[in-house]
Amino acid sequence: MAANISVVIPTHNRPGGLAAAVKSVFSQTLPPKELIVVDDGSTPPISADIFSGCPAGVSVKLLRNGSPKGANNARNRGIREAAGEWIAFLDDDDEFFPEKIEVVSQAINEKGPPVDVIYHPAHIFMVNEGVSYISKPTSFSSEDDVFRKLLIKNHIGGTPMVVVRKSALVKAGLFDEQLPALQDYELWLRLAQSDYTFSLLKKPLTKYHHITKTKSITSHEDSGLQALYAIEQKYSKAFAGLNEKERRLFEMRKQNRRVRVSLLNNNNLLASKLFWQGFLRFKKPKYLAGAIVALFGSKAVFWLRSNLSV
Numbered sequence: 001m002a003a004n005i006s007v008v009i010p011t012h013n014r015p016g017g018l019a020a021a022v023k024s025v026f027s028q029t030l031p032p033k034e035l036i037v038v039d040d041g042s043t044p045p046i047s048a049d050i051f052s053g054c055p056a057g058v059s060v061k062l063l064r065n066g067s068p069k070g071a072n073n074a075r076n077r078g079i080r081e082a083a084g085e086w087i088a089f090l091d092d093d094d095e096f097f098p099e100k101i102e103v104v105s106q107a108i109n110e111k112g113p114p115v116d117v118i119y120h121p122a123h124i125f126m127v128n129e130g131v132s133y134i135s136k137p138t139s140f141s142s143e144d145d146v147f148r149k150l151l152i153k154n155h156i157g158g159t160p161m162v163v164v165r166k167s168a169l170v171k172a173g174l175f176d177e178q179l180p181a182l183q184d185y186e187l188w189l190r191l192a193q194s195d196y197t198f199s200l201l202k203k204p205l206t207k208y209h210h211i212t213k214t215k216s217i218t219s220h221e222d223s224g225l226q227a228l229y230a231i232e233q234k235y236s237k238a239f240a241g242l243n244e245k246e247r248r249l250f251e252m253r254k255q256n257r258r259v260r261v262s263l264l265n266n267n268n269l270l271a272s273k274l275f276w277q278g279f280l281r282f283k284k285p286k287y288l289a290g291a292i293v294a295l296f297g298s299k300a301v302f303w304l305r306s307n308l309s310v
Contacts (some may be wrong), residue, residue, distance in 0.1 A: 002030070002031045002032060002033045002057050002058060003030055003031070003032055003033060003084075003086075003101050003102070003104070003105035003108075004033050004084050004085045004086060004105075004108075005033055005034075005084045005085075005086045005087070005088050005101055005104065005105065005163065006032065006033060006034040006035075006036060006078075006082035006083060006084030006086070006087055006088070006166070007025050007032050007035045007036065007087075007088045007089075007090055007096075007101075008036050008038065008075055008078030008079060008082065008087055008088070008089055008090070009021055009022070009025075009035070009036070009037045009038070009078075009089075009090045009091070009092055010038045010040055010071040010072075010074030010075050010078065010091070010092065011037060011038070011039055011040065011042060011046060011074075011092035012039075012040040012041060012042055012068055012071070012074075012092075013043065014042075014092045014093060015046070017092045017093035017209075018037070018046065018050060018092040019050065020095055021090050021091070021092050021094060021095055021096075022035065022037070022050055022051070023095075024090075024095035024096045024098075024207075025090065026053055026054055026055055027098050028096065028098060028099075028101045028102065029098050029099050029101075029102045030101050030102035030105055031055050031057060031058045031101065032058060032084065032088065032101050033058070033059065033083060033084045034058065034059040034060070034061070034082065034083050034084055035051070035054075035058060035059075035060050035061075036060075036061045036063065036078045036081060036082060037050060037051075037060075037061070037062050038063045038064075038065070038074035038075070038077050038078045039062065039063065039064040039065065039074075040065045040069060040070065040071065040073070040074040041064075041065050041066060041067045041068035041069070045064060046062065046064070048062050050062070059083065063078065063081060065077075069177075070177060071091075072175035072176070072177050072179075072183045073177050075159070075174075075175055076174040076175055076177065079166060079169055079170070080170075080174075082166055084166065085165065085166060085167075086104075086108065086163055086164065086165055086166060087164050087165075087166050087169060088100075088101070088104065088162075088163045089160055089162060089163075090159075090160050090206075091159070091160050093209050093211070094160045094206060094207055094208050094209055095206070095207040096205065096206055096207075097123075097204070097205050097206065097207065099205070100205040100206065103120075103201060103203060103205060104118055104120075104163050104201070104205070107199065107201055114197065115165075115197050115198070115199040116164065116165045116168040116191065116196035116197050117156075117162060117163075117164050117165070117168070117188070117191060117196060117197065117198045117199070118162070118163045118198075118199050118201060119156045119157055119161050119162045119163075119198065119199075119200055119201070120137070120157075120161055120201040120202070120203060120206070121134050121135045121136065121137055121161070121202070121203070121204040121205075122134070122135045122157060122158075122160065122161045122204055122205070122206040122207070122208040123204045123206070123207050123208065124208045124210060125207065125208065125209050125210065126210050126299075126302050127209055127210065127211045129299040130299070131299060131302040131303050133302075134204050135157055135161070135204075135208075137155055137156055137157050137161065137200055138153075138155035138200070139200040140155070140198055140200075146192040146198055147189065147192035147193045147238070148238075148242075148246075150188055150192050151189070151235065151238055151239060151242065151246075151250070152242070152246050152249045152250050152253065153249065153253055154185045154188065156185075156188045156198070158184050158208070159184045160206045160208055161205075161206055161208070162184070162188075164191070165196075168191060168194075168196045169187075171194070172187065172190045172191050172194055172196070173190065174187070175187055179227050179230060179231070180224075180227050180230070181223040181226070181227040182228060182231060183227075185231070186227075186231050186234075189231070189235065224261075225254075225257050225258065225261060228253075228254060228257060248282070251281075251282075252278070252282055252284075255274065255277070255278045255281070255282070256278075258274050259271055259275060259278070259290065259294075262274055263294070263298040263301055263302075264298070266297070266298055268295060268296075268297050268298065269295075271290075271294040271298070271301070272290075272291045272292075272294040272295050273291075275287045275288070275290035275291035275294055276288075276291040278290070279291060289304070290304075
């Protein structure tokens with residue numbers, strides 16, 4: 001028996017990572033209904049041999065964009081083609097833990113109020129720094145204004161940590177391909193704004209690999225900061241309704257994003273300066289600690305985060 005879940009993997013010129021990602025899907029204790037790989041203009045094209053070892057009962061589809069159109073275009077194409085009632089996302093450099101589909105399927109089938117978005121922590125590996133930690137998504141109570149909380153911070157996580165009902169994705173309008181980054185976060189905002197329900201599973205179910213010190217990371221992180229400003233403009237009326245405490249938390253988030261960009265670019269002096277600016281502005285001890293630790297490099301900051309939960 002397979003779960004009524006389609007797994008969508010966008011890929012571009014990463015055959016080794018893709019092979020590991022596909023293997024993690026085929027190694028599930030409860031298989032999904034379907035695996036869809038969307039080749040976003042890879043050279044050479046991805047071969048159907050990638051599906052070698054597919055378990056019985058799992059359908060596979062290999063879709064291809066003749067030229068690169070971006071990961072979110074690929075995800076949207078996969079969503080539209082999916083036969084499953086639910087969509088699980090996986091990137092081509094990440095992996096599912098073996099029990100991911102089974103645990104999510106159990107949550108879907110539990111009696112209780114209907115759920116549209118299921119999310120969970122990830123085990124994040126900072127590959128070049130040799131540091132790992134567990135992400136900490138936030139649960140919502142029935143009284144919470146989820147949209148308002150998400151305006152301040154992405155409490156959900158990225159696409160590999162989320163499984164969404166296909167009908168909700170389609171009605172919400174899928175991923176915004178015009179944003180330079182953070183398309184997943186902006187989609188969570190639209191889902192929350194439309195009153196779709198979110199449910200947190202506390203078990204890490206995805207291995208998320210983050211590789212720094214590459215040109216693509218530099219470009220991506222800079223575009224992430226630009227996207228955050230674009231989202232603030234898109235939802236300007238909602239942001240205008242935040243109270244002083246909420247606005248302060250959002251401003252801290254933007255400061256944290258600037259710090260993160262500098263750390264991932266190995267600009268330790270700038271990271272220390274930004275931490276210090278954060279301390280002067282927000283009077284939070286973690287910024288003072290960060291200003292000191294950043295002088296020893298990004299690895300020290302990520303180590304501190306993984307060991308002391310800062």
